[in-house]
Amino acid sequence: MLFRIYRYDPDKDAKPYTKEYEIELRSTDRMLLDALTRIKEMDDSLSLRRSCREGVCGSDAMNINGKNGLACITPLAGLKSPVDLRPLPGLPVIRDLIVDMSQFFKQYHSVKPYLVNEEPAPDTERLQSPKDRDQLDGLYECILCACCSTSCPSFWWNPDKFVGPAGLLQAYRFLADSRDQSTSQRLDNLEDPYRLFRCHSIMNCVDVCPKGLNPTKAIGKIKDMLVKRMV
Amino acid sequence: MSYPIRKFDAVIVGAGGAGLRAALQLSEAGCKVAVLSKVFPTRSHTVAAQGGVGAALANMGEDSWHWHMYDTVKGSDWLGDQDAIEFMCREAPKSVIELEHFGMPFDRNDNGSVYQRPFGGHMQNFGAGPPSQRSCCAADRTGHAMLHTLYQRNVRSNTHFFVEWMALDLIRDESGQAIGVTAMEMETGEVVIFHSKAVLFATGGAGRVYASSTNAFINTGDGLGIVSRAGIPLEDMEFWQFHPTGVSGAGVLITEGVRGEGGYLLNKDGERFMERYAPNAKDLASRDVVARAMATEIKDGRGCGDESDHVLLKLDHLGEDLIESKLPGIREIAKKFANVDPVKDPIPVVPTCHYMMGGIPTNYRGEVVAPNGDDKEAIVPGLFAAGECACASVHGANRLGTNSLTDLLVFGKSSGNSTVEFLKQNVTHKDLPRDAGELTRERLERLNNQTNGESVAEVGAALRQTMQKNCGVFRFPDLLVNGVAEIQEVEQRVMRTEIGDKSKVFNTARIEALELDNLIEVAMASLVSAEARKESRGAHDRADYAERDDQNWLKHSLWFKEENRLDYKPVHMDPLTAETIEPKVRTY
Ligand SMILES: Cc1cc2nc3c(=O)[nH]c(=O)nc-3n(C[C@H](O)[C@H](O)[C@H](O)COP(=O)(O)OP(=O)(O)OC[C@H]3O[C@@H](n4cnc5c(N)ncnc54)[C@H](O)[C@@H]3O)c2cc1C
Numbered sequence: 001m002l003f004r005i006y007r008y009d010p011d012k013d014a015k016p017y018t019k020e021y022e023i024e025l026r027s028t029d030r031m032l033l034d035a036l037t038r039i040k041e042m043d044d045s046l047s048l049r050r051s052c053r054e055g056v057c058g059s060d061a062m063n064i065n066g067k068n069g070l071a072c073i074t075p076l077a078g079l080k081s082p083v084d085l086r087p088l089p090g091l092p093v094i095r096d097l098i099v100d101m102s103q104f105f106k107q108y109h110s111v112k113p114y115l116v117n118e119e120p121a122p123d124t125e126r127l128q129s130p131k132d133r134d135q136l137d138g139l140y141e142c143i144l145c146a147c148c149s150t151s152c153p154s155f156w157w158n159p160d161k162f163v164g165p166a167g168l169l170q171a172y173r174f175l176a177d178s179r180d181q182s183t184s185q186r187l188d189n190l191e192d193p194y195r196l197f198r199c200h201s202i203m204n205c206v207d208v209c210p211k212g213l214n215p216t217k218a219i220g221k222i223k224d225m226l227v228k229r230m231v
Numbered sequence: 232m233s234y235p236i237r238k239f240d241a242v243i244v245g246a247g248g249a250g251l252r253a254a255l256q257l258s259e260a261g262c263k264v265a266v267l268s269k270v271f272p273t274r275s276h277t278v279a280a281q282g283g284v285g286a287a288l289a290n291m292g293e294d295s296w297h298w299h300m301y302d303t304v305k306g307s308d309w310l311g312d313q314d315a316i317e318f319m320c321r322e323a324p325k326s327v328i329e330l331e332h333f334g335m336p337f338d339r340n341d342n343g344s345v346y347q348r349p350f351g352g353h354m355q356n357f358g359a360g361p362p363s364q365r366s367c368c369a370a371d372r373t374g375h376a377m378l379h380t381l382y383q384r385n386v387r388s389n390t391h392f393f394v395e396w397m398a399l400d401l402i403r404d405e406s407g408q409a410i411g412v413t414a415m416e417m418e419t420g421e422v423v424i425f426h427s428k429a430v431l432f433a434t435g436g437a438g439r440v441y442a443s444s445t446n447a448f449i450n451t452g453d454g455l456g457i458v459s460r461a462g463i464p465l466e467d468m469e470f471w472q473f474h475p476t477g478v479s480g481a482g483v484l485i486t487e488g489v490r491g492e493g494g495y496l497l498n499k500d501g502e503r504f505m506e507r508y509a510p511n512a513k514d515l516a517s518r519d520v521v522a523r524a525m526a527t528e529i530k531d532g533r534g535c536g537d538e539s540d541h542v543l544l545k546l547d548h549l550g551e552d553l554i555e556s557k558l559p560g561i562r563e564i565a566k567k568f569a570n571v572d573p574v575k576d577p578i579p580v581v582p583t584c585h586y587m588m589g590g591i592p593t594n595y596r597g598e599v600v601a602p603n604g605d606d607k608e609a610i611v612p613g614l615f616a617a618g619e620c621a622c623a624s625v626h627g628a629n630r631l632g633t634n635s636l637t638d639l640l641v642f643g644k645s646s647g648n649s650t651v652e653f654l655k656q657n658v659t660h661k662d663l664p665r666d667a668g669e670l671t672r673e674r675l676e677r678l679n680n681q682t683n684g685e686s687v688a689e690v691g692a693a694l695r696q697t698m699q700k701n702c703g704v705f706r707f708p709d710l711l712v713n714g715v716a717e718i719q720e721v722e723q724r725v726m727r728t729e730i731g732d733k734s735k736v737f738n739t740a741r742i743e744a745l746e747l748d749n750l751i752e753v754a755m756a757s758l759v760s761a762e763a764r765k766e767s768r769g770a771h772d773r774a775d776y777a778e779r780d781d782q783n784w785l786k787h788s789l790w791f792k793e794e795n796r797l798d799y800k801p802v803h804m805d806p807l808t809a810e811t812i813e814p815k816v817r818t819y
Pocket residue numbers: 244245246247248249250267268269270272275276277278279280281282283284285373374396397398399433434435436445446447449450453454484486585586617618619620632633634635636637639
């Protein structure tokens with residue numbers, strides 16, 4: 001199988017280039033990450049992040065044949081050869097397939113992603129009905145891989161001002177938590193022409209999320225909450 | 232030229248569950264702490280934990296920490312220290328409640344309390360049964376939910392993280408006190424000395440010493456390599472847990488929670504064989520027991536598939552609704568890595584290396600202890616450890632499922648508290664020794680200048696094969712002897728690895744080479760300790776010594792890198808307040 005991989009090492013390359021690698025697939029090479037690991041055995045200078053190899057840590061997001069995804073859970077069998085691999089779009093490249101995620105995490109941190117409840121903690125758990133707990137499904141599972149935000153045109157143009165789908169999904173995860181008491185501050189924090197309202201429901205984010213989450217829907221719910229608050 | 236220096240009160244190496252829980256104690260006490268991690272904190276391998284965190288909350292029926300303690304001691308095959316085990320089981324409910332208050336999205340019961348599922352080896356009534364529902368969970372993504380919650384809480388506490396910084400070596404002063412580490416910023420290749428008053432290791436497991444493992448690529452035992460190079464021994468390294476249900480061929484884990492919810496194992500004749508090996512607990516016996524039963528079935532020709540090399544995990548009878556609500560991640564994994572939808576078909580599974588019971592020796596306060604003169608457990612000043620890299624020892628010869636996440640919460644916190652206490656009594660920085668950083672410099676220069684060496688991939692593969700072949704579920708005297716000889720050859724090759732990539736920027740080839748320096752210490756310690764232990768206990772099962780031998784071997788192994796030698800220390804049989812649980816024959 002033929003791979004065309006974006007390469008750039010600022011330590012030695014004047015500019016990025018594409019390098020081709022051809023490997024004979026073995027029966028044990030199931031996922032794209034298996035192939036990349038084999039390529040790295042041939043050329044140890046190829047740089048990428050990876051850790052869990054099962055789609056739960058969010059390390060190995062990259063642009064695969066034009067679409068963002070996780071290498072470790074992208075089956076080789078489903079890929080068109082040659083396979084074009086590029087770093088996630090819209091973020092500064094550090095080296096090869098490794099991008100600088102600072103802006104992405106900054107936006108995540110900006111939504112105050114932690115439970116706020118200033119009441120004195122009881123001796124037992126804070127009770128939550130199964131129905132209220134269900135509200136967190138489809139939200140808490142986010143692995144912060146950035147596939148969504150880096151496929152979102154609004155995030156490309158305003159990465160410093162628009163929170164982006166991943167950050168907004170987490171904003172809603174806390175808005176939706178029956179134990180959280182910071183609803184109005186959270187909404188204040190988002191009521192802004194850029195932070196929330198740059199989302200034009202283009203749905204790229206939903207299309208690429210490797211965990212099957214739906215940021216657009218969460219964003220819609222935040223918008224609803226803002227509308228309800230006004231009346 | 233020496234490396235630049237940055238000063239902190241304390242350095243925590245590792246931002247998984249244990250490191251993050253410890254960091255909270257330090258941040259909230261107002262200490263100036265640096266938390267180093269090879270990966271962004273939520274990418275640590277705690278994220279992969281599925282089944283749950285054990286605590287006797289008694290939300291689902293009667294339970295008590297005494298029962299949890301009994302199960303843990305029995306699970307450990309009596310090698311666990313009973314003071315540490317009591318401490319963990321007693322603190323567990325508080326720790327889990329605290330995590331809930333931090334925002335952990337636990338599953339719920341109708342009355343709003345935290346949902347708990349049954350898990351292997353957890354029973355009511357001091358082992359008599361029936362199974363206890365003790366595992367608090369968030370579907371089958373408990374580790375993910377826990378790691379994110381702990382990270383979020385640290386964001387709230389403004390913890391200072393150094394993300395994608397790899398610690399390389401420990402710095403101790405003449406008195407032996409730990410006063411810092413060297414670390415490399417991966418993005419720039421720059422090496423810095425973190426000069427501190429205390430150092431806490433929470434670097435997680437080292438499952439990557441085996442060819443087939445449920446562990447992430449980054450689980451390379453760095454903390455163990457680092458301390459062993461600095462003269463600290465490693466404890467009980469012969470005890471490796473093989474999880475019964477890794478996906479055949481892929482290694483990816485299928486949680487024991489599947490069996491907790493009612494799934495069971497079948498051999499090629501469609502027989503539920505665990506009924507023969509563990510008539511009471513059946514598929515929910517301890518992991519070492521189930522893994523051995525599976526390996527026996529496969530060895531005796533009752534394995535499934537063309538190669539008869541696996542058994543089947545059946546769960547379709549649980550129904551799609553339950554699978555979707557309680558085990559959605561498992562369904563995802565089975566579809567992706569085994570090509571089966573467990574709603575219809577069973578999952579092919581094999582015992583797979585999963586967890587390291589041994590590690591850096593500590594007491595239940597998370598203080599690192601090592602022999603000094605007559606004292607087998609002298610405190611190493613300024614040095615702390617928690618989580619999978621530490622050996623407290625609560626898991627002894629075999630860990631019960633859900634007890635690692637409990638360990639992270641309880642000992643993460645207690646080691647953090649001990650560090651805060653230490654800082655109160657040690658307010659000034661000790662001077663760095665003149666040669667601080669020298670060991671790191673030698674290692675990096677050796678690697679940069681190596682010619683005619685072998686690739687890291689090749690030597691790494693040899694190391695993993697050596698462990699896989701000689702130190703598996705069943706252990707044979709000739710293989711163990713052979714393994715020790717082989718790993719010594721591999722060690723020579725590790726000292727001559729060569730990398731093609733010499734770039735300063737995010738050089739993952741260099742990182743993998745440095746990780747291999749740690750893996751070799753872990754592998755050496757494991758094989759040498761295993762070869763020497765002439766009995767069968769928990770996960771260490773020897774063909775030539777089939778029985779547990781409390782007379783001679785009710786003791787912890789200590790392996791020292793220097794001279795590749797072993798020492799031993801007694802097991803703590805006295806709990807803190809409870810009665811000693813006397814050793815007896817272990818049946819399920
Ligand atoms: C698939 C799977 C499922 C599991 N399920 C369960 C379960 O249901 N219940 C249970 O109790 N246990 C479970 N376990 C076990 C449990 O998850 C682990 O033992 C535990 O999460 C380890 O946590 P830790 O904090 O010690 O280490 P980790 O979470 O592995 O974190 C280690 C940290 O150290 C950092 N680090 C390592 N080396 C360096 C270095 N040189 N420099 C800087 N940083 C470094 C890493 O970046 C990381 O942040 C499971 C394990 C696996 C593999």
